[in-house]
Amino acid sequence: MILSYKKYMQIKLYNTLTHKKEEFLPIKENCVNIYSCGPTVYSYAHIGNYRSYIFMDNLRRMCKYNGYELKHVMNITDVGHLTSDADTGEDKMEKAAKKEGKDPYEIAEFYTKAFMEDLEALNIDKPEIITKATDNIKEMIQMVKEIIDNGYGYETSKGIYFDVSKLDKYPILSNNDLSGEDHGARIEVDPEKRNPYDFAIWIKAPENHLMKWDSPWGKSYPGWHIECSAMGRKYLGENFDIHTGGVDHIPIHHENEIAQCKGSFGHNPANVWMHCEFLLVNGGKMSKSLGNVYRLKDLQEQGIEPLAYKLFCYSSHYRNKLNFTFEGVKSFQVALNRLREGYLKHLEVKENVENVEIVNQKVIEFENRFHEAINDDLNMPVAMGVVWEIIRNDIKSKEFAKLLEKIDEVLGLDLKNSQKYMQKEIQIPQEIQELIEKRNKAKTEKNWKIADKIRDEIKEKGYNIKDTKEGTELEKI
Ligand code: AMP
Ligand code: ZN
Numbered sequence: 001m002i003l004s005y006k007k008y009m010q011i012k013l014y015n016t017l018t019h020k021k022e023e024f025l026p027i028k029e030n031c032v033n034i035y036s037c038g039p040t041v042y043s044y045a046h047i048g049n050y051r052s053y054i055f056m057d058n059l060r061r062m063c064k065y066n067g068y069e070l071k072h073v074m075n076i077t078d079v080g081h082l083t084s085d086a087d088t089g090e091d092k093m094e095k096a097a098k099k100e101g102k103d104p105y106e107i108a109e110f111y112t113k114a115f116m117e118d119l120e121a122l123n124i125d126k127p128e129i130i131t132k133a134t135d136n137i138k139e140m141i142q143m144v145k146e147i148i149d150n151g152y153g154y155e156t157s158k159g160i161y162f163d164v165s166k167l168d169k170y171p172i173l174s175n176n177d178l179s180g181e182d183h184g185a186r187i188e189v190d191p192e193k194r195n196p197y198d199f200a201i202w203i204k205a206p207e208n209h210l211m212k213w214d215s216p217w218g219k220s221y222p223g224w225h226i227e228c229s230a231m232g233r234k235y236l237g238e239n240f241d242i243h244t245g246g247v248d249h250i251p252i253h254h255e256n257e258i259a260q261c262k263g264s265f266g267h268n269p270a271n272v273w274m275h276c277e278f279l280l281v282n283g284g285k286m287s288k289s290l291g292n293v294y295r296l297k298d299l300q301e302q303g304i305e306p307l308a309y310k311l312f313c314y315s316s317h318y319r320n321k322l323n324f325t326f327e328g329v330k331s332f333q334v335a336l337n338r339l340r341e342g343y344l345k346h347l348e349v350k351e352n353v354e355n356v357e358i359v360n361q362k363v364i365e366f367e368n369r370f371h372e373a374i375n376d377d378l379n380m381p382v383a384m385g386v387v388w389e390i391i392r393n394d395i396k397s398k399e400f401a402k403l404l405e406k407i408d409e410v411l412g413l414d415l416k417n418s419q420k421y422m423q424k425e426i427q428i429p430q431e432i433q434e435l436i437e438k439r440n441k442a443k444t445e446k447n448w449k450i451a452d453k454i455r456d457e458i459k460e461k462g463y464n465i466k467d468t469k470e471g472t473e474l475e476k477i
Pocket of ligand 2: 036037038228253
């Protein structure tokens with residue numbers, strides 16, 4: 001008896017562009033269009049990166065919870081992201097290929113696969129469209145041409161640059177005032193550039209460069225920023241709802257994406273720009289270049305499931321920094337187990353008819369509060385507070401279990417399979433292990449009487465045994 005799921009409730013999102021929380025209404029009535037900057041696949045993604053993708057997942061799931069369909073695009077950057085986010089340094093893909101003695105396409109394929117496996121382990125829903133930069137070169141060249149034709153681009157010996165002085169305002173996302181900057185201190189000043197903050201949209205390839213394409217400007221390759229502008233436009237059009245990324249994207253990558261769209265088709269492409277704050281280690285950013293990164297695998301080696309890391313991320317709002325320690329995340333493994341136990345207690349209870357009215361009322365109240373929290377700029381800490389109240393509620397009821405399953409469409413913690421996860425938690429005593437082996441042998445020999453006898457013996461010792469397609473499952477009574 002759950003009444004209020006499809007009820008309309010206002011969504012508010014913080015927009016980096018306007019620096020405030022605003023009511024969100026999609027351009028199309030029923031569908032939300034989102035573009036998310038995806039990974040640069042030159043090495044394994046780390047748990048800091050995954051904080052951003054967990055945020056992306058919450059956004060998707062919140063939109064769906066509110067009844068919207070989704071058209072969500074995420075790119076895979078497999079060329080053009082230089083070692084500095086601006087236009088200096090080597091292409092990260094080329095550098096990795098040379099270091100590993102492999103082809104850059106092989107590198108991209110390997111790390112893309114690893115990334116997808118991690119998304120799966122984190123139960124992150126995949127965007128409807130996942131597209132590689134190298135599959136969209138034609139659209140990028142077209143956009144560069146338009147930028148030049150419209151008077152925003154110019155050629156130097158290194159590539160095509162965007163002339164930021166032609167814009168009405170630059171930057172517009174960050175509050176940086178560039179006029180008084182000591183440009184030499186922040187960026188390398190290239191004498192061929194018209195303005196210090198002009199940036200490369202297309203890069204001429206040196207002789208030994210591996211990833212390059214024919215273009216009106218010779219053998220060359222795209223700049224990182226033009227990739228996202230062109231892919232967003234190709235798949236979502238020139239005006240879509242939401243663009244996401246990490247806070248590090250604000251001052252350069254996203255600023256430049258907006259500039260390019262203005263130079264090409266005249267306006268900023270996304271109504272709302274959303275950014276996830278950093279995961280920190282010892283107060284500093286977790287980042288590959290600082291060498292302080294951990295992967296999901298490192299957590300798993302310490303008995304921490306990817307889903308426990310996901311739950312840990314919910315302890316902080318996506319716009320706040322979050323400090324990582326192994327101890328901190330371990331406590332969320334304990335919390336995840338409690339969450340599963342709590343869900344199962346509701347699921348497995350024998351209903352008491354006297355409580356039906358109270359339960360129904362509570363279900364509505366809890367659902368409303370959860371819904372309000374997620375619609376309030378994805379306030380996961382508050383939403384989790386409601387979840388814990390449901391778990392700890394004195395009255396146990398299947399209706400609460402159903403509500404938790406519904407809520408889990410946003411949390412993505414795979415609560416429905418709690419029993420399976422808890423099973424893995426059981427430390428099977430040696431004596432029971434031996435009885436199971438004996439029973440398996442009896443089963444193979446089709447000695448059913450003995451097999452049943454052993455099953456009873458195991459039950460007397462406090463375990464229920466279940467035969468499934470995957471093998472024998474054990475449950476503590
Ligand atoms: P990259 O593969 O380096 O392009 O980064 C992929 C995504 O991870 C981007 O959205 C970054 O903003 C984000 N990111 C990188 N480091 C962190 C961090 N320490 N915490 C949160 N997000 C991060
Ligand atoms: Zn991007």
